[in-house]
Amino acid sequence: MKFINLLKKELSELINLQMILSLVITMGIFMVLGGVMKSSINEAVEATKNVTINICDRDKTDFTNDIMEALLAVNDDPDENTKVTLKSFETTGSDYAKILEDNDITNLVIIPEGFTAAIEKNERPELISIERMTSTATMSNITAGNNSAISLISNCVASTIAADTGITSEQYDLMEVPVSIRSNTVVDDKSAEVSSEAILGKITIQNMILPIIVFVLIMLTSQMLMSAIANEKIDKTLETLLSAPVSRLAIIGSKMLAAAIIALINAAVFMVGFSVFVSGSTTEITEAAGNIVNGSISLDEALSQLGIALNAGDYILVGLQLFFTILICLSISLILGALVDDPKSVQNMLMPIMMLAIVPYMISMLADINELPAPVKILVYAIPFTHTFTAIPNLMFGHTALFFFGLIYQVVFFIVCMIFALRIFMTDKILTISLNFGQKNKYKKKKKGLLLRMRNNSEELK
Amino acid sequence: MGNVLEVKGLSKQYSKVLAADKVSFEIGEGEIFALIGPNGAGKTTTIRMISTLLTPTAGDAVIAGHSVVKEPEKVRECITYLPDEAGAYKNMTGIKYLRFMAGLFHTDLDAVNKSVEKAKQICGLGERLNDKIGSYSRGMIRKLLLARAVMTGPKLAILDEPTSGLDVLNAIEIRKMIKKLAAEEGMSFLLSSHNMLEIEFVSDRVGIIAKGHLMVTGKTDELKERYNAANLEEVFERVVLENEVH
Secondary structure, eight states: OOOHHHHHHHHHHHHHHHHHHHHHHHHHHHHHHHHHHHHHHHHHHHHHEEEEEEEEESSSOOOHHHHHHHHHHHHOOOOOEEEOEEOOOOOOSSOOHHHHHTTOOEEEEOOTHHHHHHHHHOOOOOOOEEOOOOOTGGGOOOHHHHHHHHHHHHHHHHHHHHTTOOOOOHHHHHHOOOOOOOOEEEEEEEEEOOOHHHHHHHHHHHHHHHHHHHHHHHHHHHHHHHHHHHHHHTTHHHHHHHHSSSSSSHHHHHHHHHHHHHHHHHHHHHHHHHHHHHHHHHHHHHHHHHHHTTOOOOHHHHHHHOOOSOOHHHHHHEEEEEHHHHHHHHHHHHHHHHHSHHHHHHHHHHHHHHHHHHHHHHHHHHHHHSSSSSSHHHHHHSSTTTTHHHHHHHHHHHHHHHHHHHHHHHHHHHHHHHHHHHHHSSTTTTHHOOOOOOHHHHEEEEEEHHHHHHHHHHHHHO | OOOOEEEEEEEEETTTTEEEEEEEEEEETEEEEEEEEOOTTTHHHHHHHHHSSOOOSSEEETTEEEEEETOHHHHHHHHEEOTOOOOTTTTTTHHHHHHHHHHOSSSSSHHHHHHHHHHHHOOOGGGGGBBGGSOOOOHHHHHHHHHHHTTTTSEEEEEETTTTTTTTHHHHHHHHHHHHHHHHHHOOOEEESHHHHHHHOOOOOOHHHTTEEEEEEEEEHHHHHHHHOHHHHHHHHHHHHHHHOO
């Protein structure tokens, strides 16, 4: 009853208009970003499907006429997904900006005079490609038209040369793609007929989302609990609370639980928002990755075949580790929050936790921690949050011993931190302990100044 | 009349400072006892030890039969403590704050409601109790906190500078309220204050503390007579001077 009373108070302190607004804004930003990414990618994909080739034939030979017909013939091929619209332009001169402007186009391929003559002389002919650049954004500068035109013209030239030298079209196709690849990926003693790129493409999203959620959880939980304790000290409400007939464990427990609940709500919003953002920007990419799989095997089947698909038990273990991560975070925040006695210090005290979270987060995103040099590896593994970031890869690749070592290390770390925290909260240290670097420095400076003055005085006396 | 509080040789040592040195006194049922002394004299340290917030280095204090050293949880059920410059949760309304605090003392809903009703009458904040505490003046917060400290009917209410931040009229009202609660409900009070005139008016007995030592205790009239002083301020001055000479 008293615990519920405390928990309700802690939750009402944490849930305010500011917090709800920030959640709504976060969700909104992710959704808008996801929408923008999706429409940009769709536009780019559409642009590659509906190719508009702007071409100018300044050579005007039978060969270049054949090329133009071949470009149009692509459109008639039922096997081709791409719809080609050929637009022919008559241009002169080399003021390309003016040419694009006059014809109201953004790209153009020019077959210059002497193109056919160069082929006849067994020389490499030249094409002129013109593209207007309008921004630095990657997606807005994709112009499939020129690339398609150049690729098709190159094919025409190559097949013409091949025909001239007596090579059949079958032989030419073979030369074009001389080998086909049957990709196989091996994990431990299992293998599947799938490329490693396809697997990486599939697991990249989950590998991206979880560390971000963990990072957000760690930062939010710490910030909320430290603020909750610091505010009690700053607003002078802690003494009243501690002198009330309610156990200190209930006071600590209610603060920890409230911070964890709010952090989980925040993490859920981030997870949903980030999923919306990621699905918006990667749908087409994952579809493309799906095509890399050979034969009839699906990516999910390939993951199971390789033994790297996570089962329900694995997810429970990951959840358990996430739970201990939050508990560690809460226990460290209890200790740091007790040391704080002004609002500025809360931000300063967040730094150690942020560093403990950001180091393994960055390393796990960029490198395999197990491949690091031994001293660095030991140092990184000493950070309790590292084991949360490596939990999924460890379970996927069968490093169960390493996973359980991480889990046990986290449990021990939590117990040690909690013992420290309880020693502070169950005794009068909670009211007497504080870290005030500024004041200490001031005191030291004062003392140093006083000593200097005393020394000067004694020297003057001599 | 039995003693509600018995303080026996209570001491507190902070690394190099002896903040309270063998402080001993007692408070009877329905009695108002005041600790007076200059800043840093050891008033708040003594009060905090009695409130179970600080652990004594030596000695003990027994409240309603419970030791602050051995049974701090039991002690907390018998006392309420109002710290000097205490605040309240700014995002809560006054009424929610009272309800929250009453909920820490009682598990029974009727008892909670009864305490809150009592606090509403004592604080006199009326409709403002429905406003957030963040919008209250310092005086309003103090009245709310005082009402909170007495609403649960503790055996001993410990009030550190009870009228600080209150104007003259409100301060008089609070003093009357303390006297009434002691007389009618038998509630005992341990006060601390710089305001000697206030202490002279409100308290039955006083203890003068300086440099961690409780130098003298007694009824205000007795002390005035003993030190041939016109008021408590003069008593205080003479006691402090006398102890410095010795």
